[in-house]
Amino acid sequence: MATPHLPRYNLIVIPHMKPLAFTIFRPMAFLAALTLSLNTTVCSQALAVEPSPIPTMVSSDFSVDGDDKEHAAERKEIEGLLTNIESQWNAHDIKAVMSNYADDYYNNDGLDRKAVQKLTEDFWKTYPDAHSISRTKEIRIDGHFATVESRDTATGTTKMKDMSSLGELQSVSEGQQYLKRLGNVWKIIGDRIDYEKVRVAFGLAKQLNATFTAPEQVKAGKLFAAKLEVNLPPGLKAVGSITNQPLVFPQKTPQEKTRSLGSMDAPDSAPVLERVMPANRDNHNELLSATVILVNPNNSLMGVSLMTRRLNVVPEQPEVKDDSTTAITQADDGSKANESAAATDTDEKTGDDKKSEDKKSDDKKADDKKGDDKKTLDDKKVPAKEDKAKTEPAPAK
Numbered sequence: 001m002a003t004p005h006l007p008r009y010n011l012i013v014i015p016h017m018k019p020l021a022f023t024i025f026r027p028m029a030f031l032a033a034l035t036l037s038l039n040t041t042v043c044s045q046a047l048a049v050e051p052s053p054i055p056t057m058v059s060s061d062f063s064v065d066g067d068d069k070e071h072a073a074e075r076k077e078i079e080g081l082l083t084n085i086e087s088q089w090n091a092h093d094i095k096a097v098m099s100n101y102a103d104d105y106y107n108n109d110g111l112d113r114k115a116v117q118k119l120t121e122d123f124w125k126t127y128p129d130a131h132s133i134s135r136t137k138e139i140r141i142d143g144h145f146a147t148v149e150s151r152d153t154a155t156g157t158t159k160m161k162d163m164s165s166l167g168e169l170q171s172v173s174e175g176q177q178y179l180k181r182l183g184n185v186w187k188i189i190g191d192r193i194d195y196e197k198v199r200v201a202f203g204l205a206k207q208l209n210a211t212f213t214a215p216e217q218v219k220a221g222k223l224f225a226a227k228l229e230v231n232l233p234p235g236l237k238a239v240g241s242i243t244n245q246p247l248v249f250p251q252k253t254p255q256e257k258t259r260s261l262g263s264m265d266a267p268d269s270a271p272v273l274e275r276v277m278p279a280n281r282d283n284h285n286e287l288l289s290a291t292v293i294l295v296n297p298n299n300s301l302m303g304v305s306l307m308t309r310r311l312n313v314v315p316e317q318p319e320v321k322d323d324s325t326t327a328i329t330q331a332d333d334g335s336k337a338n339e340s341a342a343a344t345d346t347d348e349k350t351g352d353d354k355k356s357e358d359k360k361s362d363d364k365k366a367d368d369k370k371g372d373d374k375k376t377l378d379d380k381k382v383p384a385k386e387d388k389a390k391t392e393p394a395p396a397k
Helices: 028-046 068-089 095-097 113-126 323-391
Strands: 131-142 145-157 167-182 185-203 209-211 217-219 223-231 237-246 258-262 272-278 287-293 301-314
Touching: 068 095, 068 145, 068 185, 068 323, 095 113, 113 237, 185 209, 185 217, 209 287, 223 237, 223 287, 223 301, 258 272
Parallel strands: 217 301
Antiparallel strands: 131 145, 145 167, 167 185, 185 301, 209 223, 223 272, 237 258, 237 287, 287 301
8 A cells, every 4th residue: 555645744843832952960069069169268267156147038039939029020021922922923924923033043953043934934834724822831030031931732734635634733832932131122042842742633533542652851872662552443454654853954754664553353463553763863852753544444545643742862971081080090100101111221221231241251251261271272382392302312411
């Protein structure tokens, strides 16, 4: 069975909702360093001065309810901005929507202002009646900066080749939007999506009971499992697929390989598909996609369901070496190297001295041998003279 023509996956994602990078820090290390600094600075004074009671200051920044009445005026301005953005987005007024974004806007998927505008325009073309509702959960204000936490839902319809009925979009996401006051207006300088789930269904798949489960966060390069479970209606069978792809722009269509999900007439074949995949190592968040295609016994297309989930990928952190440990190690290595060099010099000197002594000894032996040879020769010459004296006749008187 040929796979039907499906909408582009990047047009399933709601581009106006919230993606931005997490700020990672080590609070325990910070507290330890701060404690050491404070102890070093005030230790002597603490021993000499008896502490006096200091009244505790109550700040809304550290309260449980977060009710910040101090910034009531700024809160009202931001609430008005959010209302206007929602109205502009639902009116598909791209110029008005993008006027709320700062020129240096970036989100945690690496998209800038230009990319968001292009994705939004493409999204509206695919879903001409797209409508969004946003519920603000919290507004935090800190000077010229503000953070808005919200839960957003979106609906819409779209067409697909080979399907007579329109597909229905359902989307839900939660995230944060980052604002900055520039002059007299607030602008969006960044955002992020913490959670997102999208479904587009055509034909009989609108009533299909299907679930697509996967983790919301995983470390870069690590394996994770995504699972698709389907409760098939009587008389139908299905094929499905699971894919993952990095959230980059422009986005490519993933290569799908469909597998049988069984049918209600074949109880031995469970309508479950599970896939184990590695997260990318390029520090990109990912879009996980699941597709279910319903066919009748004659293999005629009866419905299609497309489901996506966001996977936030945590970058791998390079190993950080302690500078003090490194310095000590380098010092030890240098000391060992010096000791080794000194030992080498000593060995070489000792060898030279030994060679010199051996040479002197050899010279002495040679001299001794020459003396012995001369003595032997002299000894041989003396008896010869004696013998000559004995053999010669005595002179006449």
